[in-house]
Amino acid sequence: MANSNGDFEIPKTCKAGVVMNEGPDFKVVVEDVPVPEPGDRFSLLTPPGPNDVLIKLNATGICYSDIHYMLNDLPIPKMSAFGVRSPGHEGAGVIVKLGSNVKNWKVGDRAGIKPAYDACFNCELCWSAKETYCDESTQIGLQFPGSYQQYVLSPARYTQSIPDGVDDFTAGPIMCSGSTIYCSLKESGLKPGDWAVFPGAGGGVGHMGVQLAKAMGMRVVGVDGGFEKKALCMKLGCEAFVDFTKVEDVAAEVVKICDGKGAHGVFVTATNASAYAAAPMMTRISGKVMCVGLPPTGTAIAGADPLLFVGKNLHVIGTKVGSLLDTQKALEFAARGLLKPIYEVYPLAKMPEAVAKLQSGQVAGRLVVDFNS
Template sequence: MAQTGDAEIPKTCKAGVVVNEGPDFKLAVEDVPVPEPGPNDVLIKLNATGICYSDIHYMLNDLPIPKMSVFGVRSPGHEGAGVVVKVGSNVTNWKVGDRAGIKPAYDACFDCELCWSGKETYCPQSPQIGLQFPGSYQQYVLSPARYTQRIPEGVDDFVAGPIMCSGSTIYSSIKESGLKPGDWAVFPGAGGGVGHMGVQLARAMGMRVVGVDGGDDKKELCMKLGCEAFVDFTKVTDVAAEVVKICDGKGAHGIFITATSASAYKTAPMMARIGGKVMCIGLPPPGDGFGEANPLLFIGKNLHMIGTKVGSLLDTQKALEFAARGLLKPIYEVFPLAKMPDAVAKLQAGKVAGRLVVDFNS
């Protein structure tokens, strides 16, 4: 083994890799080479990674983007937390032993208006980890030193991992919505990985929160986390009408669509009050959209439709600060590394309340 500081670095490491990329993909745990950091990189040994539905989209090839295999990538994942074990020759702002995390955006140019304004995840030169670079399903991963996330004290890796994507993403959307304390915030998909963190953050920001999801387990989770009301789409015939009734009979100030289903997008505009914000977050299957919500509805209700991607470096830092203060606590189920394929299958089947996290050390 090569050694840097106190960290022993093996030649190979375990990774979840996609097999038969496409509609019938499988995930397998295999040995892969440990990468060598370039002059401006850090090498991170991950202790935990969250499992995100975007990973499944990448493995299914069901988004209108190039395949993972086009970039020679077999390991998805973009919610990793661990420790720096080696730094590149030019790196001065990180040292071996520092706690670090990786997010969906791998890097950015930092030389354009988007980067200067804190929207670096929209930078055209911002590639995606787990798609264009090996992701957090691989235990040892590279990250550009300038775009690696610091993890604060008091936030363990099983909490920090999911916040790198889910927590940061929903924090960014809530911030961009402009909702104020006392406003009604509705979360279709409230019991999912992104939604359940949105419930907590919105509540911590003083909003009145309504969860929309299916099943008693999702209801129990959402009410425990601070929802004022819950609408079960498996039991309520007209979900939008029920949401409007709960929200003073006028509708919500903001609807944060964290679900990935076509039905969530079709019904969300009907939940909004005059001037409401419809925040698009979850990635629906291609061809699905707002359906019956034609422009007349948007015109008549002065609706605002806003799409938000993953959070910036600052968004992620702010979300981690909520966690450090005890106001954001991802609910997660831990799987050992060997059971990573089972975790992916469980998420793909839609049987997850909260988040799934893989422990690389078990």
């Protein structure tokens, strides 16, 4: 809350969801943690400095990447190796304090944080809007305290502005999911009228991909399981839906729907081996398999027999979360009413329940935690 001078009253501690017992038996608990100061050292990767902003988050999305970090099932160091206890990378809120060098923000500005925490901005990748691939790009919620914590630091130069007309519960999930799938759609090069297929269409990333692809003029097919996912996908713009719990040969059904030739692009937002195995079979000649979802290490292969690659001129492309520009473009779709994340809101005290629900795979759309309830 701001005082009569327009300054925010910043507490010494704040609530945060912290992970206990990293690994297969992890759990999340809500407890008090210190509120950081701009310049505090929270990682061995960067020295303290006056170039940060302090953001009070109003909302955070819950992403399956958070589950991966807590399970330790990706080939990366543990959160605890960096002294981090709170994951999360889909935060939206308001700037409440500035580092002494910060000139491009003011207290009260709305701002968000994304999976990538910062980059060098002095290399070819950064100059070409691919800064998430920069060698010096670090990850919030892994190497720095993430958006499960209400007050978080963010480098001023890599903090995302949230446009008017996009509320925090919408903006939070777009910081990762919306940005990620916008980037993949852009990288695919698909054109209006092309067939775009989304294995995992009813999930947090997939359901935003359905909307964005529709807004870009593509013909959209959703692949997922269950009536709830089907209803969501058809409501959001799918021209057809294939239920993998009812259809024996999903790939054949997709090919049939897509003019009998297959999809121009298959955007694998699901995280299981079967989705990746089926994707190459869904494409037409010169089709593209876009790898988005992250399966646990060693559980899936993105590819097929080389004869299929040769015979279909098949392209397999991986894309990460989008750049600052990609995220801004996704937010602009939201501001125009063309991207509306479907979410269920949980109060902060029930964050552990939200995490458990997502881990169980029973979520249609996105789960968002309200820090103020």
